[in-house]
Structure formats: C-alpha cells, structure tokens
Amino acid sequence: MRRFKEFIIEKLVFLSGILVILFVCLIFVFLLKEGLSFFKDVKLSAFLLGKYWYPISEPPRFGILPLILGSLFVTLGAVLFAVPLSIGAAFYVAEIAPARIRDFLKTGIEILASIPSVVLGFVGMITLVPWIKAIFHVPTGLTALAGSIMLGFMAMPTIISISEDAITAVPRQYKEGSIALGATRWQTMYRVTIHAAKPGIIAACMLGVGRVIGETMAVMMITGNAAVIPRTFLQPVRTLTATIAAEMGEVVHGSAHYHALFSIGIILFLITFMINITADFFLHRVRTK
C-alpha cells in the first residue's frame, strides 16, 4: 500500500514537471488557434507593415506597425536611461557600499520591485504627465517619454538585482590581482570586473527589457494610446500590450478584430520568447564558466 502511494506521488511530481511544458505549449497553441485564422483574410505583410490600426471602421484596417513602433519607442527610451543607471547602481551595491548598507539596499530594491504596475501608472499619471506637459510645452503629457520613464523605473530593480549577483560572482582573485597591480577601484571595476560579469549583466538587461515589453497597465495609463506612427518621444503612442488590454473586453467573439488581437498576442509571445532564449544563453555561459 505504502509502495503504491509512493509510486503515485512520485508520478505526480514527474507529471507536474511535464505540466509546465504543457502549459507553455498550450498557451502557444491557443494563441495560434485563435490568431492564425486571421491571416485567411489579411496578408501577414499587411498586418505587420500596415500603417493604420482602425479595427472598427468600415472596412476595418489591421496594420500593427504603429503598435510595434509604439512598443519599441517606449522600450528603447526605458532601456536608454534604465540600463546605465542600473548597472552603475549595481556596481555601487556590489563593490562600494559598506556591507551593512549593501544588505539594506539589496532588500530595499527587491521590495520596491513589487510595487504593482497599476500604482506606478497612477502615480505617473498624476505627477509625471503634467510635468512633461509643462516642461516641453506639448499639448498633452501622455507621451512615449512618460511611458519610458515609468517603465524604466519598473525595470531597474530587475536589472540591478541580477547584475549585482553577476558582479558579486566574479572571483575575488580577479579584483585582488588588479588592485595588486596598482589599479584604482574604478579601473578595476571598469577594466576587469565588468568584463568578467558581462554575460550576467547582459542577461539582466534582457530580462529587464522583457519586463518592459510585456508591461500593460502603466503604459495604458500614461502613454496616451494613440495608434499613430510615432516620430518623437513627445508624442502619444500605443503599445501592443495596451491594445490587447483596451480592446479585448469589448471585441465581438470570432470577428476579424478578435483574431487580430490574438495575432498581437502571438507576436508578444514570440518577442518575449526570443528575449528569454537570449537571456538564458548568457546566464548559461555564467554558470558553465
């Protein structure tokens, strides 16, 4: 009897491992099932490169180029300022801060990472958006810039925390060797440590980017949601995620619009899948070294 029970539980443990693979496959299959029938009516190139997203006009137009560019603009802006700041901060936490402050900072950063995005979006809407409007004299503060700034802050804890692990994992001998040769602390960080920690830092940035691209609530609240091709950061944009979030609730089940939203889901899934593969590749290099 006992044997039998053990056998059952062991199989269950095995099964739950497999179940995760099954879930990821199921997600993808369901997205494909709902999304692919869209391409019977609309060509892939017209979908990806179409300049107009008018899903409920007559005839409807389903071009997601403005949405892709919207996501890219917001992500690019967030990366441009979050990555250097985060790497700097990670170096401070790992190499310069005294031990006691380091523990405090590490915990603080990880706790700040759990601020819900809807709260960040709300704060951004009330504070950041009017500031942008006043500073840049633009008609509305709901812009790609606002989204970039808020999402940058959202990505920072992720990037700092993983980069910091990578920097701490660099063997002490490397740093000591460099210091022994007479290099200053900065030269050691800049010439030695960062190279040794590079794969981990790149993986950290990739995961940060993944978080930004997949973010929905904050961007929906502060980027203005205008589906036009952006030319500058001071224009309203609409991202892939915000489009699904805003339109899924009202769409007619089974319509072309419904299938188009699932096709956007496929694209999002593929983008984050690629990002994760790359991050995994770099993290794996850290482990095997």
Added chain:
Amino acid sequence: MKAVYRRRKVVNALMCAVVFLCAFLTLAPLISIFGYVVSKGIASVNFDFFTHLPKPVGEPGGGMGNAIVGSLILVGLSCLWAIPLGIAGGVYLSEFGNSKLGAAVRFTTDVLNGVPSIVIGIFAYTLFVVPMKSFSAVSGGFALGIIMIPTVMRTTEEMLRLVPATLREAAFALGINQFRTTMNIVLKTALPGVLTGILLAIARIAGETAPLLFTAFGNRFWHQGLDQPMAALPLQIFVYAISPFDDWHRQAWAGALVLIAMVFLISIVSRIVIYLRYRSFK
C-alpha cells in the same frame, strides 16, 4: 609621474561618486513614489473603506470592501492549484532535474516566467470565459495561478538544493529510499525557504491587473459565486484612477496604499523568514 597619480585618483573618486549617484537616482524616485502614495492615500483609508461597497458617482464615502475580499478570493483560488503544482515541479527539478527533460522543464519555466501577463490573460479568456460565456472568478484564479507557478517552482528548487548533502546522505545511510528522503527530510528542512517563494509569488500576483481585465473583470457588488465576475483591488484602482472624478481618485489612492502595504508586508515577512532560517547556514 605625480600628475598621472593625481589624475588617476581624481578619476577614481569622481567615478565612485557617479556610481553612488546612479544608486541614488534609481532608489530615490522609487522611494518617493512610495511616500507619495502614502501621503495621498492615508487620508482616505478608514474603517468604511474596508467594509463598504463603492458608492455611485457623486455620493461621497463608500469603500472597496468588495474588491479587497475579491482579491483575497482570487489569490486564494490561484494558490489552491498553483502551490501544489509549483512545489511538486520544484521537487522534480531539484531531484530529477539533471536529465535532458529536466533542462527542458527548467527552460520552459523561465519562458513561462517571461510571458507577458496580458498574454496569459487572453489564454485564460479563451480557455474559460469563451466556453462559459461569462467573466468569472475561476478564470481570474487560473490566470493568476499560471503567473505564480514559475516563481514557486524555481524558489522551491533552489531551496531544496541548499539543503546540505550530509542530511541526504545520513538518510540514505539509515536505509531510507530516495523518495522518502526527499519528501520527509529534504522538503521538510527546506520548508521555510519554500514558504518564502510562495509569499513572493503571492506578492507578485496580488498586484497583477492586466490578466484580470477580461477574466475576473470586476464587479460593483459583494462576492456572487465563483462563476460570476469578481471585483479585485488592482482592477478597482485602475477603473477609479482613470475616471475624471476627484472622489474616485481619493478612493483609488486609498486602494493603492492598501495594495502596496499588503504587498510590502508580504515581501518583508518572507525576507524575515528566510533571514532567520538561513542565518545559521552562512
């Protein structure tokens, strides 16, 4: 020579300052966001907020009692199925995870962790909402559960690996088979760590909004059954935040404060647990 030394020292001091500034620039805004929410929300958090239903536009007062209860139910529902699955998956990864299949499971867990929550939302939508023809608490619990699984699995795995090999070996030496060793000794020893993973996952899903938009959907009334739309705190905050009414904004700030307080509390408790437990291992 002297000039070179001086330059190196100056550059060193300067760059150390820059790096410090980076840390300051990342942390200060995040902390001030937290402070801002506290200062805005504290005035509107009162007893009514936790016990009353939202009032229609124009009537002052009311609360988000239904949303708080709804969030608790949704989180409870997702824990119900995602925690056993996550722990079992973690056990699989740590005990049998060195095979090719184990590597594949580990990789897909990372992929699942990276899938945008909105995509998981539309997945739950096709799986539950479309066949049931109604938004429901169950579909929300399902979506949140999927988001939980990778966190629970990976922390369980890491915590099981932290258990000293000597414990395992002692169990084997006493003639206990691998399965019982894992379940009764390794898992028991690692339990506080596993608990931490669960708490972190709960903190993460408690604030999730996007996947609930078209699964749990929101509801202006108290709980009406698991197959009906259900209110959730983050959803309610979102709806109130984008509304043009000052009254609703005040409620949204109060909601944001309660949500942040809950999430922070969970993360802080989990860290204290892990600190107390693993202090001795270091």
